[in-house]
Amino acid sequence: MRALTLIADRQLELRDVAPPAPPAAGEVQVRVKALALNHLDLWGFRGMAFAKRQMPQIVGVEASGEIAALGPDVTSFRVGQPVVMYGGKTCGVCKACIEGRDNLCENVAGIMGFHVNGFARDLVNMPARLVVPVPNGVSLRDAACAPIAFATVQHMLFDNAKLRPGETILVQAGGSGIGTVAIKMAKAVGCTVITTVGDDEKAAKAKALGADHVINYNTERFETLTRKLTNKKGVDVVFEHVGGEGFNGSLLVLKRGGRLVTCGSTAGPSVTLNLMQLFQQQYKIFGSFGATLQNIRDSLAKMANGLTPVIDLEVPLAEFERGLARIESRKVFGKVIVTF
Ligand SMILES: [Zn+2]
Numbered sequence: 001m002r003a004l005t006l007i008a009d010r011q012l013e014l015r016d017v018a019p020p021a022p023p024a025a026g027e028v029q030v031r032v033k034a035l036a037l038n039h040l041d042l043w044g045f046r047g048m049a050f051a052k053r054q055m056p057q058i059v060g061v062e063a064s065g066e067i068a069a070l071g072p073d074v075t076s077f078r079v080g081q082p083v084v085m086y087g088g089k090t091c092g093v094c095k096a097c098i099e100g101r102d103n104l105c106e107n108v109a110g111i112m113g114f115h116v117n118g119f120a121r122d123l124v125n126m127p128a129r130l131v132v133p134v135p136n137g138v139s140l141r142d143a144a145c146a147p148i149a150f151a152t153v154q155h156m157l158f159d160n161a162k163l164r165p166g167e168t169i170l171v172q173a174g175g176s177g178i179g180t181v182a183i184k185m186a187k188a189v190g191c192t193v194i195t196t197v198g199d200d201e202k203a204a205k206a207k208a209l210g211a212d213h214v215i216n217y218n219t220e221r222f223e224t225l226t227r228k229l230t231n232k233k234g235v236d237v238v239f240e241h242v243g244g245e246g247f248n249g250s251l252l253v254l255k256r257g258g259r260l261v262t263c264g265s266t267a268g269p270s271v272t273l274n275l276m277q278l279f280q281q282q283y284k285i286f287g288s289f290g291a292t293l294q295n296i297r298d299s300l301a302k303m304a305n306g307l308t309p310v311i312d313l314e315v316p317l318a319e320f321e322r323g324l325a326r327i328e329s330r331k332v333f334g335k336v337i338v339t340f
Pocket of ligand 1: 097
């Protein structure tokens with residue numbers, strides 16, 4: 001079978017490898033059908049000096065597929081059933097896992113496709129516990145965006161920031177994979193959405209997705225415009241994943257007591273915080289990473305109800321790198337899918 005393997009920084013090789021053994025007790029074997037690409041794939045591909053990683057490594061952090069075989073005691077799935085996989089190798093027995101908060105697992109063995117072997121291969125054995133059925137009417141292409149892109153946003157907006165209907169939210173970098181999902185999810189619950197994008201073409205696309213106000217951050221100051229759009233009150237929630245120099249601007253546009261939730265730092269990981277502003281304005285800042293299995297189930301249910309991902313580009317497995325280049329170029333609007 002095929003396995004797309006990272007052999008050194010920025011060096012991928014499509015290898016022919018032995019298929020996995022039949023699934024053991026508690027496991028299922030999944031035939032991978034689609035991957036969705038994330039910034040995490042890009043970081044892994046470029047190399048991260050401080051990350052403890054297995055090399056060489058099979059890439060692919062987010063995927064969907066079909067059940068190919070069942071472990072001897074597994075009765076909750078059937079062969080041929082469409083599924084998605086949870087990408088964190090969590091223990092399943094610690095307090096956090098038992099409470100359904102897998103992204104806070106105390107003994108996590110790593111993120112698949114980043115720390116340990118991932119999903120860019122024809123067949124993969126998984127603990128049945130980490131596999132989620134795809135409901136009727138959801139394509140495997142769309143479902144591939146559930147475990148990270150959709151579930152991360154679901155976790156950020158609703159578990160952490162506790163976004164409520166009628167609130168106003170600023171979605172930073174609305175054209176990105178998770179930005180497009182955030183716009184759609186916030187609109188679906190009746191929020192007013194302000195979003196930032198880097199060019200006018202993306203602005204039109206963000207508008208078409210339902211964003212109420214779109215700001216081109218290269219030609220306008222989002223801080224000034226957001227305050228103007230909210231009659232100087234500021235927004236209830238900021239959806240952040242950019243970091244860098246814009247982070248303080250994101251705090252500045254919050255109303256008193258507002259919530260900022262972040263899951264990324266694509267423009268830089270370090271910022272200087274004004275603590276006086278933080279406590280006087282009673283801001284709440286949430287760091288968010290990954291998602292729970294329930295977030296994945298909820299995401300798939302939203303897809304079944306018509307809240308589908310925006311797909312920018314589909315490439316075959318052999319052109320995985322072209323997909324990454326699309327994300328790196330920042331021309332991307334929505335998700336990049338790798339098909340098998
Ligand atoms: Zn655990």
